[in-house]
Amino acid sequence: MAKAIKDAAGAAPRPRFVVSGCLAGLCCRYDGASNPCPQVVALVEAGLAVPVCPESLSGLPVPRPPCEQVLAGPEKNEIRVLSRDGADVTAAFERGADRALSAALASGAREAILKARSPSCGVGEVYDGSFSHTLRPGDGLWAKRLREAGFRLWTEDSLPPDMTDDTPTP
Secondary structure (H helix, E strand, O other), X not given: OOOOOOOOOOOOOOOOEEEEHHHHOOOOOOOOOOOOOHHHHHHHHOOOEEEEOHHHHOOOOOOOOOEEXXXXXXXXXXXXXXXXXOXXXXXXXXXXXXXXXXXXXXXXXXXXXXXXXXXXXXXXXXXXXXXXXXXXXXXOHHHHXXXXXXXXXXXXXXXXXXXXOOOOOO
């Protein structure tokens, strides 16, 4: 799939993507599992992507209770992250998103492939906090920071169009 293309000096290129750690096969999900995406794993193996998990960088344990975003405040415009057991873990999620953004910027990547619907990584839609698999429009906390920093965002459900099994990804 994705083969690293070396530059004229024979050095490997900078990573094109930063990716959600769980998509790269890291066991960092709330339940201690991963969500490996074969295309993402191949990008990491080829040196074209750097795996990062904002939730692991938050200091939260693995495993941990599942968490979802809720809209709070008098005008429902404040995002809070709550665990299924009712704990407000917003500060930890924000800390993880900030640390993950720093890692993404340091990698030199300008695109990201993120875990769809996640409270940290969701792109365009996230679970609404009811823990009923109901979606609402919005981005995960890390996805929002990446978007604001100018990253192009993808998910495992909508990979970049140039990622095919036989096309090298520069």
